[in-house]
Amino acid sequence: MRSVAIVGANLAGGRAVEALRQAGFDGRIVLIGEEPWRPYERPPLSKEFLWDPANVPDKFFLQDEAWYYNNHIDMRLGTRVEAVDLAAGGVRLNGGELVVADKVLLATGGHARKLNLAGADCANVHYLRTRDDAARLAADLRKGARIVIIGMGVIGAEVAASAVKLGCDVTAVEPLAVPMERALGKRFGQWLGDEHRKRGVKTHFNRGVTGFKFANGRVSAVELDDGTLIFCDAVVAGVGIVPATSLASDAGISVNSGIIVDRQCRTSNSAVFAAGDVAEQDGFFGGHIRLETYQNAADQAQAAALAMLGKEVNYCKPLWYWSDQFDLNIQFCGQIPVQAELVLRGDMESNAFVAFFLSGGTIDGVLTVNRAPDMGIGKRLVERRTKAVPAQLADPDVSLRDLLKQAS
Numbered sequence: 154m155r156s157v158a159i160v161g162a163n164l165a166g167g168r169a170v171e172a173l174r175q176a177g178f179d180g181r182i183v184l185i186g187e188e189p190w191r192p193y194e195r196p197p198l199s200k201e202f203l204w205d206p207a208n209v210p211d212k213f214f215l216q217d218e219a220w221y222y223n224n225h226i227d228m229r230l231g232t233r234v235e236a237v238d239l240a241a242g243g244v245r246l247n248g249g250e251l252v253v254a255d256k257v258l259l260a261t262g263g264h265a266r267k268l269n270l271a272g273a274d275c276a277n278v279h280y281l282r283t284r285d286d287a288a289r290l291a292a293d294l295r296k297g298a299r300i301v302i303i304g305m306g307v308i309g310a311e312v313a314a315s316a317v318k319l320g321c322d323v324t325a326v327e328p329l330a331v332p333m334e335r336a337l338g339k340r341f342g343q344w345l346g347d348e349h350r351k352r353g354v355k356t357h358f359n360r361g362v363t364g365f366k367f368a369n370g371r372v373s374a375v376e377l378d379d380g381t382l383i384f385c386d387a388v389v390a391g392v393g394i395v396p397a398t399s400l401a402s403d404a405g406i407s408v409n410s411g412i413i414v415d416r417q418c419r420t421s422n423s424a425v426f427a428a429g430d431v432a433e434q435d436g437f438f439g440g441h442i443r444l445e446t447y448q449n450a451a452d453q454a455q456a457a458a459l460a461m462l463g464k465e466v467n468y469c470k471p472l473w474y475w476s477d478q479f480d481l482n483i484q485f486c487g488q489i490p491v492q493a494e495l496v497l498r499g500d501m502e503s504n505a506f507v508a509f510f511l512s513g514g515t516i517d518g519v520l521t522v523n524r525a526p527d528m529g530i531g532k533r534l535v536e537r538r539t540k541a542v543p544a545q546l547a548d549p550d551v552s553l554r555d556l557l558k559q560a561s
């Protein structure tokens with residue numbers, strides 16, 4: 154391989170470039186990104202960035218500008234790829250230029266899903282995916298501002314916590330019974346909802362939004378399906394992402410909920426790879442899955458880089474993510490099985506606990522709250538499909554490290 158074109162210059166694209174050079178690849182790398190910024194971290198956008206957008210720390214970017222220069226990366230920012238042109242052997246940019254490459258990596262992620270309501274594009278209705286989105290949102294999170302959050306998934310719940318920290322008056326609306334229900338299940342979602350309420354978030358769960366009221370061209374109130382009107386200064390919708398799969402599907406590459414890849418991150422076309430939020434891959438517990446997490450984007454991109462170089466790769470990892478809300482560090486690895494046996498270590502009232510989700514005696518999932526060091530072991534317990542005795546897992550005097558050692 155002599156040349157690579159990487160489409161999407163954020164986390165997956167950025168990590169792939171680094172991995173290629175670290176592995177000794179000295180051919181041409183063209184990194185093309187639609188945003189005007191070099192690869193940066195999205196997790197701070199719902200947290201630190203909102204608290205203080207003027208003071209973006211250096212570590213916000215994956216690398217400083219000099220790194221790309223010194224590593225001879227042909228970086229095209231503010232540039233959109235319009236097509237993967239398989240016949241011409243490359244990708245076509247919005248200006249018409251063809252970038253010819255032996256291999257193409259699609260690291261196009263996704264964009265925030267818009268609400269399907271009249272007024273969804275009003276200036277005070279926010280979606281959060283990019284740095285520019287976060288800057289616009291931060292300007293509306295003024296002390297005392299009435300903010301309505303629509304959708305209490307990870308992004309909605311994090312923005313709710315940040316808005317409270319900034320002194321806003323926050324109301325959260327969620328069609329499911331509890332926040333982050335898909336990620337945490339009912340019981341821990343209930344716990345999280347209680348934590349939000351304790352800190353001042355007003356909640357309307359099991360409720361949908363039916364429309365907006367307007368004043369001076371802005372949304373002035375959100376109407377719920379029970380007729381409730383919530384008056385507001387701004388709205389934040391956290392209703393998921395739409396994966397950017399069209400380059401692949403237009404090129405005849407197989408797409409389902411994402412671009413389908415094998416464990417070498419290869420798509421249905423052997424010269425085209427995909428990684429990150431846009432890729433649908435083999436699930437650790439079977440089936441196919443598209444993960445929208447930081448660690449997956451970083452690790453899968455690295456795997457894709459090595460696979461493009463012809464190295465042996467077998468990428469298949471369980472889900473792992475973290476979320477920071479108020480003083481709560483929440484981490485989850487694995488899955489919550491349908492008939493999970495739940496084992497708790499620590500007590501939930503103290504907001505420092507570990508929950509294990511077992512299926513037939515095997516640890517399928519681990520949740521930690523303010524117990525980040527335990528997740529280091531927790532991840533390995535899940536990855537190694539460890540069998541464990543519930544009484545030992547629950548006993549804080551039994552070291553998790555010892556359980557891991559015994560199992561292996």
Ligand SMILES: Cc1cc2nc3c(=O)[nH]c(=O)nc-3n(C[C@H](O)[C@H](O)[C@H](O)COP(=O)(O)OP(=O)(O)OC[C@H]3O[C@@H](n4cnc5c(N)ncnc54)[C@H](O)[C@@H]3O)c2cc1C
Pocket residue numbers: 160161162163164165166185186187188194195196197198199232233234235260261262263264281282283308397400428429430431444445446447448450473474475476477
């Ligand atoms: C606000 C926020 C907070 C988050 N917090 C956490 C967290 O706490 N923990 C966690 O695990 N995960 C978190 N995530 C998720 C994590 O950031 C994503 O999983 C990760 O960014 C995915 O990286 P990616 O490179 O696959 O996709 P993206 O980050 O979406 O990057 C894709 C890039 O491709 C570009 N692109 C798309 N199409 C084209 C095209 N045709 N031409 C050129 N460029 C194109 C896009 O503009 C974009 O810059 C958060 C995400 C957000 C939005």
